[in-house]
Amino acid sequence: MEEEQKSGGKIKKFMFLNRKAPYGTVYALESLEVVLITATFDQDVSVVFMDDGVYELAKGQNTKAVEIKNFSPAYRALDGYDVEKLYVERESLDARGLTEADLVVAVEVLSAAEMGRLMAEQDVVLSS
Amino acid sequence: MEEEQKSGGKIKKFMFLNRKAPYGTVYALESLEVVLITATFDQDVSVVFMDDGVYELAKGQNTKAVEIKNFSPAYRALDGYDVEKLYVERESLDARGLTEADLVVAVEVLSAAEMGRLMAEQDVVLSS
Amino acid sequence: MKIGLMVNEGPYTHQASDTAWQFARAALAAGHQISRVFFYHDGVNNGTRLTEPPQDDRNVVSRWSTLAEEHQIDLVVCVAAALRRGIKDENLAKGFRISGLGQLADAGIKADRLVVFGD
């Protein structure tokens, strides 16, 4: 298989954990760049948004006045990189008064307990 | 007066607000360096410790194993710079299970409300 | 009014430098004077001439240099914080100068207001 050739072995489960809001710090943007690169290595990639990370996906971002690039459209491009496993923690949405309908991409909403199980199944979890 | 000559005007009330724990980040150390310099400008200096800033004053710090310089003794030197107004917020101590007896220097303990009044009396508040 | 600014975080990593620059521009437009911008903690990293952001992003460092040139703003990078982080004359951007912490105290004394931007 092509995956095995490139990675030199079995496919690993990579989780990217996003817990920071966009713009206030650069972590959200630079973490997205890691996801896009890792996607080209044909691994099993999951992207998780919890805590303030759910704000990365908020609709209606308009950065004209802060003069910082709006990178929220890039989350919609993840599908084109075959990154299809996007998870959001329900407790994080609820605490912030947000629902799935407020997000720019389709996601799977998991409870905290389900999120914990998913994390434990990974080989590598990257956070920032 | 010498103060007036050096500052070119009236003495100002400077407050230095410390809210960060030591070692985990450099803010506590570098903020202390600002206090020591500002003290030589003959202004009216207050130093406040609240939230995790109260940990800066904790007794018994031993940084041998982390190999980072222990700067807690420097708070005891503030007196020699004529920095005598050290304030700690009571609510911050209580939440962390600490008392005045756990601190390396003598401080005045203020309630949150008293702290708010003191802040409003300042000309300049520096935080980091 | 004379306003001094303190910037405690580096470019891009934190929005602090962006907000400070926007604040400075608005203050100048309103007829105020920015007497000094003092860069401390990671804020000293705003003073590197080596940054090269992506083409579609703002250039935080050169924006400061330009604003300083147009309005004669004193951009001071703290020498002690800069040495810890590897900012020296050899990689210092245009319009910045390296000096001591006394310049922050001085700004606090002489300005009518001092505003801190950090993390």
Next chain:
Amino acid sequence: MKIGLMVNEGPYTHQASDTAWQFARAALAAGHQISRVFFYHDGVNNGTRLTEPPQDDRNVVSRWSTLAEEHQIDLVVCVAAALRRGIKDENLAKGFRISGLGQLADAGIKADRLVVFGD
């Protein structure tokens, strides 16, 4: 075991780089291999050769260089993050190299464990 490290914060500002270095040293002493240290976000600032900490403080940058030399550790600074922050070959410390984000994915794939140190 082969262990990869990711360091997300700069020297001194945050303890992350200190803890990562202590971890690396302990892992090597226990017979493990540190396959790569990948510096991302502000972590790229660990790669500047221009830091000059106070005499009584540790030198975070040179400690990494020394450890890498003694144990043939691959210290990789992310090029995209480095360009944003002004880290280039001209101010790069000994033992570090600048490369792409693929080196992080590669470390995650090839190492038995990847540990992240950040803020």
Next chain:
Amino acid sequence: MLHIVNKSPYEKNALESCLRVAEAGSAVLLTEDGVYAAVRGGSAAEKLLKAAESLKLYALAPDVQARGMAERMIDGVTLVDYTGFVELVTTHPVNLSWL
């Protein structure tokens, strides 16, 4: 007095500490990630509304817009632009940034 809060109330304790010590009549300006405190339906907004009885609340509109929250702000918070931020600083004798 002007208090400036640039931290998300869900991530950090800055707003909570600010509200604990701020005197009645003070102004609180939310900037950067601090604006999330004033988003309708969030648990932080409830606490902020209680504080609003004795404080004047402001939020930096450019930051609200950047984060997609322009249509979601609670009542009782006045939006200001950077010019308004400057005015808040100049009209209050002292300001404090809760970093």
Next chain:
Amino acid sequence: MLHIVNKSPYEKNALESCLRVAEAGSAVLLTEDGVYAAVRGGSAAEKLLKAAESLKLYALAPDVQARGMAERMIDGVTLVDYTGFVELVTTHPVNLSWL
């Protein structure tokens, strides 16, 4: 699974989020400012003790000592040095840093 928390529970929400999702039987290692969570008499220590029933708790001794908390740690937290940190990483198939 090994969870690593390096944030003060009084300043940030990292530990709270970790405890919300961590599965029973997981290990939680407190490092850097994270060690304050295990200081006796603190409000965070109460929450941690509840979690301790289903989790294995560790704290990095060098960080505990640096902060002057060596004599103040709650029972139920195992102190480890950097070698112990390495062992926790190698003996758990996956680890997660709550940054």
